[in-house]
Every structure is written in C-alpha cells, then in structure tokens.
Amino acid sequence: MKINHTIKGFPNQIGTYIEFPDVADLLLMPMFASASVDYVYKHGTEFQKYLIDKTPLTNKKKDVIVNAHIQFLTPSVKASIQRIGGYGNGEWHIDSSVDPFEERDICHLITTKATALTEFNANPIEVELEANMSIMDYRYFINENEDPLGIIPKKMEPNKFTTFTNHVHRATTPQKNEFRYFFRLLETDSFESSNDQIYHHSTVFTDEGYKKNxxxxxxxxxxxx
Amino acid sequence: MGFYIPGFPTEVSETIEFPDIAEMLLHPMFRVATPETLRKYGTEFQKELLDKTPLKNNTKHVTIWSVVNVIDNGQRVMTNYDPKRSNSEWHIDGCEIDDAFDHIYPIETCHLLLSYTTALTQFNKNKINFTGEVEKYNISEFHQYLNRINLNELITPQSIEPNKIYTFSNHLHRAVPPNRIEFRYTWRVRETNKEYIPKHEMSQMIIENTAFDIHKQDWFSNLIKEHHNHKISIYFPAGVWNYFNKNMDVDDL
Structure with a gap:
C-alpha cells in the first residue's frame, strides 16, 4: 500500500544566539555520551547547565538524553556519521526512529561556528511511498534519489538550537582545520541513558572509520x- | 636636561586576519629563531607575518618568537612576575645587561602581536619626563626606582588591540594574565645586538612551550607537540583532573 508522505523541509531554529566560552575552556568540560539530563545537571559545568536551561524542551517525552563533546575537525574527517556509501548507509539520514513516517524523538542540536555544520533538506517535498518502508529503505531511497526528489542542502546556523524530529539531514565535511563543540539533547520514549555517561574522548570518522579525537x-x- | 620615556606606541600595523586557532595549533613553533629559519620551516601565514613586520634592520640580529599557549588566570607566557616582591611588572625590553642605559638610549626594536586572547599587553599611555637623580640610574636601577615610587600617579595603562603588530623600543609595558582559560598566540620579533641565538636551526624551533604560574612562582610545560605520534597535548598546572573533580564524585568515574 502506498501513502502520501512529506519529506520535511528545514527545521525550526528557536531561541537567541548563544555565546560560547573560549575553545580552551570548552576543551576542559566533561564530555557526555547518552547521559541523562539529571546526570549532566549534576556533573556538568555551569555553561553546560546553562545550555540545558536554554534548550527549548517540549517535555512531551519520558527521558532527556544528552550528548556533549568537543572535536578537532580537519578536511579528512567527518564529525558525526560514517561516510560509507551503500545500502542504508548514505549520508542523508533521519535520527533514532524505527518508523520513518513517525515523529518519535525530538532532537535539539547546537554547535559552535564551523564549516562542518549539519545540513537539512531545505524545502518540503511530497512523495508517494510504500507504507511499510523500513528506516533503512527510507535512507536508501533518499540517497539514491537525491537529485530527482530535489533535495536541497541547507546548513543549520551555529550557536542556535535547531529542533528536529524525522527531518532528513547529513553531516558535512570540514573545509579547514577547526574546533567544533557539539551539544545535543534528545527527548525520547525509546532510548535510555547509558551506564557510562561520562567519557574521556570524542571521536570523528575518516575513510578508514572511527578515530579517537x-x-x-x-x-x-x-x-x- | 632629563630624559623621557615615550607613551603608547604609534607605529601600528593594520589588522591582520588570523586563521582558526585549530589551524594555528598545527603551525611550527619558533623561539629565538632567525628569519632564515622561519622562511625555511614556517607556514605561509608565518612568512606573511614576517613580511608585515616593519623591520628597522639596524641591529646585528633579528629573532622571532611564534607560539600558541593555553593560559588561565594568573598565568603568563613570556615573562615571570612575583607580585609579592618589587620586581618589575612594568618594564622596558632589551635589557639583558644590567648596567646598560637602554631606557634612555634605546638600541633594540620589538614588534609584538597577540591574537585570540582577551588579556592584551598594556603600555603606558602618555610620555613621562624624568629629571634629577634618576638620570644617573642604569636600566636595572631605573626598574628598581619605578617599583619604589607610586606608579599609579605616573602611568595610565592602555591595552594594545589584538591582531595588530606594535613596534616599540624603550616603551614601558607589562603583560596581562587573562581572567579565564583561553588560547593566546604570540608573535614577537626582536631586533637586537645582544640575544643568544641557538646555532642549529632546529634548536630555534620548539615542540614544547612553557607558561609561568604567578601563584606557584614557577614555569610549567604548557603545550607539547608529538609530531611522530600526531598528537598535541595541552597541560594545565592545576591539572585537568582537578578541574573535572570539581564537578565529579570520584565514585562516578
């Protein structure tokens, strides 16, 4: 059975411009991986707590999960997703959803100014798709049909929260050597915080795969x- | 008769656009390097900085300092200073010989640029005339004299602007530590007759730089590059772990 589906356009950027501390200060902040918001509020720096306070949370979900780290990006790496082609692994994707047509998790993302900013599809696109399409099939469809569909990449603004759900997006390749601070809150009913919520290194992806950063x-x- | 110490430096470059600090971290560091060494091993940007430095070319040597530091409150990059003692916070450069009179008859020229930092070197704003006994003081005695008198009545501090090269000689100035953790890039070219320059060019380049901690009254390793391992390590005197522990319960780690 086919259904009419809208590939979402550019998401809302809510709130004001947020000034970040110097990179030297950001380097010293604890890094969090799938940490509960309470854990970050207890162990994070004043600035990390301030970012939580500034996040336009909807409070519609059971849990709030935080990822926060700093990265040193170069043109040979990609910040947040492996750039391996092939089935289900193309660059365009949607986050943390089982069903591509359902708005499950709500993601609030903010990064510092960098050339490697996440890109979203700019304008809504109407398509007819199989109703039982899996998330991997959906990713494959988008990546294989990027041009015919008219997907136009548009970069998110730095220093402002971008809130999105099942919006199609992708990481971009840095154009120069640069630091980037990444802070993401996920409102979710389906994910739980990890056991190791604080961690001691950030990662990047290269053509060879995962790399300590x-x-x-x-x-x-x-x-x- | 008397003599005077000039006010704020008037020879200032245009604003120079800087690469991202991540890029500058990858550039080689130079300390007491000759222009030849910098032109041989430096990046294009470092060579451009040298081209933009208005050299007088009237001394035996030209030496270059080009380093990135990460410093915190109470830390300095180039000079030590003990606020409990009367050594010179305000000082005049080019004075390795204590009985010299460089403060009255300057020989050296310095060209200084700072970038990324919020805490910028301060110079005295207005010209100061000195007459009387002080005219007989050599540079060392003059520095001691400056610390005996109430400098606040004489000096109006004025900060330089970042990303500009300031050229000066017998100008009174002082370093300013930041009030926060931050990166600082220092470019200093010194035209001098006195400085010791390492003979081997590789000794004019450094893979480790230091900073001075006012509270501990000691220099510490600040930034170390391990070229073979493709790593840069940044050290803080208090220890990053201590910073973490401010926020962490030990059991949580």
Missing amino acids: IEVNEGSIMIHL
Missing part, C-alpha cells in the same frame, strides 16, 4: 591529529 588524560588534554 580529543582525549582527556590526568592533567592534560590530548588532540589526536
């Missing part, structure tokens, strides 16, 4: 180039 050691911060 910025590492916190006792007494020092190490940048892996």
